[in-house]
Amino acid sequence: MNYRHAYHAGNHADVLKHVVLARLMEHMKKKDKPFRVIDAHAGIGLYDLAGIEAGKTGEWEGGIGKLAQPFSAEIEALLAPYRAVIAALNPQGGLRYYPGSPELALRLMRANDRLVANELHPEDAIALEQQYLYDPRCEVTALDAETCLKAKLPPPERRGVILVDPPYEVKTEAEKTLRMLAHGVRRFAQGVFVVWYPLKADATAETVLAGVKELGVPATLKVQMRVREAFSGGGLAGSGLIILNTPWTLDTELKALVPALAERLGIGSWGQAEVSWLNSPT
Template sequence: MLSYRHAFHAGNFADVLKHSVLTLVLDYMCRKEKGFHYIDSHSGAGMYQLTDEYSQKTGEYKDGIAKLVNEPNFPDALQPYINLIQELNPTNDLNKKNELDLYPGSPGIAKRFMRRQDSTHLFELHPTDIQHLNDFCYRWKKVFVKQSDGYQGILGLLPPPNRRGVVLIDPPYELKEDYHKAVDTIVKAYKKFATGTYILWYPVVKREQVNSMEQAFIYSDVKNLLQLEFCLSPDTDEYGMTGTGLFIVNPPWQLAKQMAEVLPYLKEKLGSSETQFTLKQLIAE
C-alpha cells in the first residue's frame, strides 16, 4: 500500500513532537566535530507547501506548528525547532496567525544540521514523493536517496564507518505489521550498532498496538530506551489517532530534561483539559 501522503498532515501536533525531538538530537550530534550518519527510513517529500491543496484540505498545521511559531515565550529546548521554521518562512508576518508557507519533513530538518563531514541516507517508496525528494536534495552534497525499502536499507548501512549515527524510523502504519516491523528493525539494528541513536515514531490509534511495541522492546536486548507520548484526547475504540509518541534508544543525556519542559508547554498551547503526556525511561541503561 502506497496511498499515504504526509502532505495532508505536515506540521500537525505529531510532527511538532517528532521534529522538535529530532532537532534536539541532531543539534547534540553536531556538538562534536566528528562526522555522523543520518538515516531516514520513510523520508517523504522533504519539504511541504502548506498553501497547497493537501495541507489546506485538512488544515492540521493550523492546530500544530502555526500555534507555536508566533509565540513570544517558549521553552529553550524548542529554540532550534522554532528557529528552523522561522528561517524557512522569512516573509511570514509574525503579527498574524497561521501565515506559514513551508514546513520541513525530516529530510528538511536534517539538511539544516548536516555538515561536510556528515552523510545523509534517505529512503522513500512512494513514486510521487520520491520525485519531490530527489528535487529537494538537488545539489545537496553527501546525501544518498533510494527508492527502496527503508527497513532493509537501515540494516545495510550499519554500523557506519565513523561509529556515530542517528536513525529515524517513521512509517505511515498503513499496515498493521509496521508496528512489529519497526520495532524488530531497531532490535536487529541495535545488535549491529548498539551505540547509535534510534528514534521510532508511532501513532496512538489502538492502545494494544502501543503496548505490544513496548513489550517487544522490554523483551529485547535493547538498553537505554526513553519513551515520550503526547495524547490530545483519551484512548478510544473508535478509529482515529488520539495521540503520538516516540521511542528513543540512546537519547542525548539531557533530552529527558528538555522534554520535561516541552511537553507541558505543548499541552498548554496545543491541547485541552483532556490532553495527557508521559515521559518515562522504559528501559534503563
C-alpha cells in the same frame, strides 16, 4: 501504499517528532566527530501548507498552527533550532513551508555530517530525490525501510541517528518495525534509534512499546504526547517516540518541553505528556 505525508505535515505528531529531532541534532553536534542520519521513512522533505493536500485536512492548524505565540523563555531556548529552520523556510514571515524530517536534519547538520533519506512511495521518492539533488551531504534511496537499514548500518562514521517513522497503514507494520529495529541494533549497537508510534484506539502503541523495551538497550526513553481521547475510527489521538541510546541530558530537556507542547496542543483538558525511561541509562 495509500499514505501521503503531505496531508498530515505539521500536525501535532509532526511537531512532537520534529522538536525532538531538532534537540537530538543539537546533542549530536556536541562532539566534533561527524555523524550520519538515516531517515528510513523520509517523505518528501518539504511541505506547502497552502497546498491542496494540507488544505484538505487542515491538520497543521492543530499542530504547528498553534505555536505562533511564544512559550516561556526556558522553552523557547529549547525550541530555538526548530523555530530557526521554520523561519529560514519562510523568509517573508508567516507560515507557509514546513520542514519534513530530512529538511530539518540537513538544515541542522554540519558540512561533514551526512544524511541518507529513504522513501518507498515511487512519486514521493522522485520528489525527495529532486529536492536534494544538489546537496552533496544527502543520499536519496527508494528502498523498503527494512532493506535500507540492512544496507546502510552500521554507518562509516560509527555515530548516527536512525529515524524509523512508518505510517502503520497495515496491521503487520508494528511487528515489522520491531524486527527492523532488532536487526538495526544488532548491526549498530551504539546508534541513536528513534521510533515513532501512534496513539489510536488499537494496540499499536502497546505492541511497539513492549517490543522495544524487550530489546534491553540502555537509555531507552519513552516520549509521548496525547492531545485528545482515542475512539474507534477516530484517527490519531496523539503519538510517541522511543529513543534508544538517548544522549545524556536530552531526557531533562524533554521533561520540560513535552508538557509545554501538550498543554498548548491538547484539546480541552486532554493534553498529556509522558517522558520516562523504558530502560534506564546504565
